[in-house]
Amino acid sequence: MPPVAAPLASETLRHREARVGLLCLAPAVALLAIVFLYPIVSTLLDSVSHVSALAGRTGGPTAKNWQSILSDPAFLRGTLPRTLFWTIGVVSLTILCSLPAALLLQERFKGRKLARTLVLLPWAVPLPISAIIWKFIFNGQLGTLNGLLAQFGIAGPVWLAEAKTALPIMIWVGVWASIPFTTVTLLAGLQGIGADILEAASLDGANGWLRFRAIILPLLRPVLNVAIVLNTIYVFNSFPIIWVLTQGGPANSTDTIITSLYKQAFRFSQPGQAQAMGVVSFVVLLVFSAWYLRLAEKDTQ
Amino acid sequence: MLALVLRRLALLVLIAVMGAPFIVMCLTALKPSIEIATHPLLPATWVWDNLLAPWRDKLPLFFRNSLLLATGTTLLNLLLALPAAYALARLPTPGKKLWRQALIATQMFSPVVVVVSLYRLASSARLVDSLAGLILVNTAYSLAFAIWLLTAYLAAVPDEIEEAAMVDGCSRLSAFWRVLLPVARPGVVTTIVFVFIGAWNEFVIALTFLSSEQNKPLTVGLHDYASAYSPQWNLLMAAALWAIVPVIALFAFIEKHLAEGLTAGAVK
Structure with missing residues (x-):
């Protein structure tokens, strides 16, 4: 490539640079196309075909997969509403905890840097590892929680083996795991508002809550929206926490669409039904993504 | 008070x-x-x-696999993301807005939704029980984010700096290597750390693709052990401690840039 272009040749140079640009993009786009487009198309086709784990699709189109998941009360009245409950529960509790956390970490005090690091640290830890530790804490015989309860003479239940305690615990671990990301995002948003405005609206004094609602919350709204949408997507997609803690048990009482589709595919050898559930998740994610894109567009304007 | x-x-x-x-x-x-x-x-x-006990057991194997997986993913990712980010940040590439939106769209996606199809794709390419297959999928899933972050950093470098280098006789490529990249270094480092941590922490694809213990990374190896009938919790926790040391160290290293990275594309 010539070092400097003559001014007259600038039009052809521009053309050539545009071609170089596409060439630079090509390898990345090729990998993305193979790893994203092919599986999406394949999932859609599978959901309306007879699928076997080994041979793939066989025969013509069929509604069998959809019929079986849509006529299954465990899916319709169990997994689907539970997925909704799990997602809304984790996201709303996460926001409820992260907003005050971000406000506390925004203040100026000695050791603020360390405090921030400690709160954000769990973000870097692999989710399955964190979940393994929580699984131990809630272990019925050896776990930390029951060990502490025993010192007060209380015999704790086998937390993760009972439906009515397993789901709340799962939600708690989901919230714990989502707080760091959400808090960082909100902290970044607070920094964007600027120290002087925050100082003026400092939570000190009798009407701190009023100041928070009247000044900080409206200014933080765009960032808060983004945090809500991204969390909704992450939590809906969540797999490691549920898989490590309960694998959807006991008796499928903690399954979400995601773990349910995983089990259909790799445990019960029903890839067709798994793919139909994949399509349901895909549609849900498309709606969330459209919501996110609209927010992002509005934000850049 | x-x-x-x-x-x-x-x-x-x-x-x-x-x-x-x-x-x-x-x-x-x-x-x-x-x-x-x-x-x-x-x-x-x-x-x-x-x-020390886990190191006399299978920890060295799992650790090595995690290291290979995360390093391989990071290298392949940079190899693809740097030119792509350059094209989006500094060249008159046609369709920039479209490419960017397509990239955000892939970020919304989780591999678990299409895991059945991914598994079949990988097995038809004979990449199912290998780190190479995992590296490809991990790279694809972290690529959009890396391109996004690098584009922001490369676009922030003033035009004059690159032009000056090219006037001085540098080709575009050497201006990129010798001038642009060093200036955008904090961004490159942040990207490397994010991609590395993401690959180190990945779970569902590794769980699905890998069948032989020889290939398993820490996340899957420790999960298998934790799901056993009665695991030795003290040794499992010791192994977990080792499993998180590298990511905690990297995290501390880029903590300053964490907010920019996490919110790249989110809070613009």
């Missing part, structure tokens, strides 16, 4: 809750087996050798 005390107290509670699992992990790792049921918090006898 009371309000201040309450706020500091709330902060302490927050830190304690977020850190609780890691404290439990460390304390359990240092306990003899018989104390696990009887001593919920501090051990009566501190067994420091527990920390």
Whole structure:
């Protein structure tokens, strides 16, 4: 490539640079196309075909997969509403905890840097590892929680083996795991508002809550929206926490669409039904993504 | 005054809750087996050798695999993301807006939704029980984010700096290597750390693709062990401690840039 272009040749140079640009993009786009487009198309086709784990699709189109998941009360009245409950529960509790956390970490005090690091640290830890530790804490015989309860003479239940305690615990671990990301995002948003405005609206004094609602919350709204949408997507997609803690048990009482589709595919050898559930998740994610894109567009304007 | 005390107290509670699992992990790792049921918090006898025990077992294998997986993903990712980001940040590439939107769209996606199709794709390419297959999928899933972050950093470099280098006789490529990249270094480092941590932490694809123990990374290896009938929790916690050391170290290294990275594309 010539070092400097003559001014007259600038039009052809521009053309050539545009071609170089596409060439630079090509390898990345090729990998993305193979790893994203092919599986999406394949999932859609599978959901309306007879699928076997080994041979793939066989025969013509069929509604069998959809019929079986849509006529299954465990899916319709169990997994689907539970997925909704799990997602809304984790996201709303996460926001409820992260907003005050971000406000506390925004203040100026000695050791603020360390405090921030400690709160954000769990973000870097692999989710399955964190979940393994929580699984131990809630272990019925050896776990930390029951060990502490025993010192007060209380015999704790086998937390993760009972439906009515397993789901709340799962939600708690989901919230714990989502707080760091959400808090960082909100902290970044607070920094964007600027120290002087925050100082003026400092939570000190009798009407701190009023100041928070009247000044900080409206200014933080765009960032808060983004945090809500991204969390909704992450939590809906969540797999490691549920898989490590309960694998959807006991008796499928903690399954979400995601773990349910995983089990259909790799445990019960029903890839067709798994793919139909994949399509349901895909549609849900498309709606969330459209919501996110609209927010992002509005934000850049 | 009371309000201040309450706020500091709330902060302490927050830190304690977020850190609780890691404290439990460390304390359990240092306990003899018989104390696990009887001593919920501090051990009566501190067994420091527990920390070394996993290294005499399968930890070296899992650790090596995680290291290969994360390093391979990071290298392949940079190889693809740097030119792509350059095209989006500094060249008159047609359709920039469209490419960017397509990239955001892929970020919304989780591999678990299409895991059945991914598994079949990988097995038809004979990449199912290998780190190479995992590296390809991990790269694809972290690529959009890397391109996004690098584009922002490369676009922030003033045009004059690159032009000056090219006037001085540098080709575009050498201006990129010798001028642009060094200036955008913080961005490149942040990207590397994010991609590395993401690959180190990945779970569902590794769980699905890998069948032979020889290939398993830490996340899957420790999960398998934790799902066994009655795991040795103290040794498992010691292994967990080692599994998170590298990511914690990297995290501390880029903490300053964490907010920019996490919110790249989110808060513009």
